[in-house]
Amino acid sequence: MDTEKQCCDLERKADEPVATNAQRAATGCANFGEEPSLAPGFPSYTRYAVVASCFIIQGLSCGLVHAWGVQQEYLATNVYAGQPAKIKTLGYIGTLMYFGLYFWGMLAGWLAEVWSYRKLCFVGVAVMALGQLLASFCKEPWQLCLSEGLVFGLGVGLVFSPTSAAPARWFTKRRGLATGIAVAGVGVGGLVIAPLTEAIVRRAGVEWSLRISAMYILVLGAIACCFVRVPFQDRERTLRNFNWQAFGDRRFAIHVCMMLFVTAAYITPYAYLPQFWVAKGISAQTASVLIAVANVASSVGRVATGFAADYIGVLNSLVLCTGIAATSCFVVWPFATSVGAGTAMSLAYGFAAGGNWSLAPLAAGKLFGMDKLASNTGIFYTASAVGAWVGSPVAGAILAGPGHSTNYIQMSIYVGALWLAALTMALANRALYSQTLFSKV
Incomplete structure (x- = not known):
């Protein structure tokens, strides 16, 4: 039998573990040990459907995380006005969702590789919809913490890691661009869902905004999940085969630390930044526009840096992005007291900070291989949960310190220092991988 046909037969089903490494080696596959540019046995449009479906799922999940602020503001102003304890509790919900997005990454990446990318995304979408539906019947903030913060956060965490990793498994020459487009769904989702949520809240209330979001999550998310797949899954891997040895690799530990600082x-x-601009005399409306500019720049940055990674190397691109983000906090932020300077800050920071989320999974594939990309990326995201939990609260504590309520210099230095630490880690792994200064790595 022709060996190429055997390879195609072994890899025909995308999300079922149909072949072992030994079988693939025995058939003489030309690309054994590497991900092919286009997996044999699949239609040519499959890889583009994967990118589009991951874009949609990331937009639905992270877009709703961003949109929670609209619902929180309405509840604080109209439902729990004059009840500071309940308003304070509302403030924990966004943190819980953001924490869950990363915390469940290791479990999600592991399950995607030993079970199924597609089926795991179906479960995650169902859990997200359930969280929104349960939240629509909640009457107290602590109940919203359980439904929105924990249940919805779990669903987001289950889909984020596999949809970040899946596109890279289908491409070689355009791997960075494909990943960048997929994760750009985060910014686009925020830009679309936040104003949509605000319109529904003003007309129908928070309860119906949550129920409507549960409906479109379930419908659009289920359709997108049908196309999430990878070209090959190794059925020799089981839940007992977790890659604990990875923690003994110093490059792995460095990348984990870098992700923690970035998050x-x-x-x-x-x-x-909106508070900073208002304190400097810029109107609240203009400040919201500047944040929207940062979100647009973030989406553009995710695609552009992924595209750049295909030409100058992913590790080189990661160093540039972390360097630009650190520079914007140290050099631009303290002086961004006018609309023009604020726009420059939004563009520079949004572009560079957003680009890191395209490059982080690509760097993991570059450093540690593509066959365990989802589980490795999941480990990095779980470590990032620590950063998600402490980053903003520490910044808030700095701002609340004596004499700091209108002086944001200390905060900008704190955030810049975090980015500088991430830059140091990115440089270290770049040097460990290759000490040739101008090589494409």
Whole structure:
């Protein structure tokens, strides 16, 4: 039998573990040990459907995390006005969702590889919809913490890691661009869902906004899940085969630390720059526009840095992005007191900070191989949960310190220091991989 046909037969089903490594080697597959540019046995459009479906799922999940602020503001102003304890509890919900997005990464990546990318995404979408539906019947903030914060956060965490990793499994020459487009769904989802949520809230209330979101999550998410797949899954891997040896690799530990610092730094400017601009005399409406500019720049940055990674190397691109983000916090933020300077800050920070989320999974594939990309990326995201939990609260504590309520210099230095630490880690792994200065790595 022709060996190429055997390879195609072994790899025909995308999300079922149909072949072992030994079988693949025995058939003489030309690309054994590597991910092919296009997996044999699949239609040519399959890889593009994977990118589009991951884009949609990331937009639905992270877009709703971003949109929670609209619902929180309405509840604090109209439902729990004059009840500071309940308003304070509302403030924990966004943190819980953001924490869950990363915390469940290791479990999600592991399950995707030993079970099925597609089936895991179906479960995650169902859990997200359930969280929104349960939240629509909640009457107290602590109940919203359980439904929105924990249940919905779990669903987001289950889909985020596999949809970040799946596109890279289908491409070689355009791997960075494919990943960048998929994770750009985060920014686009926020831009679309936040104003949509605000319109529904003003007309129908928070309860119906949550029920409607549960409906479109379930419908659009289920359709997208049908196309999430990878070209090959190794059925020799089981739940007992977790890659504990990875923790003994110093490059792995460095990448984990880098992701922790990136996550701790990433969200703080988005949370506090509007307050900074208002304190400097810029109107609240203009400040919201500047944050929207940062979100647009973030989406563009995710695609552009992925595209750049295909030409100058993913590790080189990661160093550039972390360096630009650190520079924007140290050099631009303290002086971004006008609309023009604020726009420059939004563009620079949004572009560079967003680009890191395209490059992080690509760097994991570059450093540790593509066959365990989902589980490795999941480990990095779980470590990032620590950064998500402490980053903004520490920044808030700095701002609340004596004499700091209108002086954001200390906060900008804190965030810049986090990015500088991430830059140091990125440089270290770049040097460990290759000490040739101008090589494409």
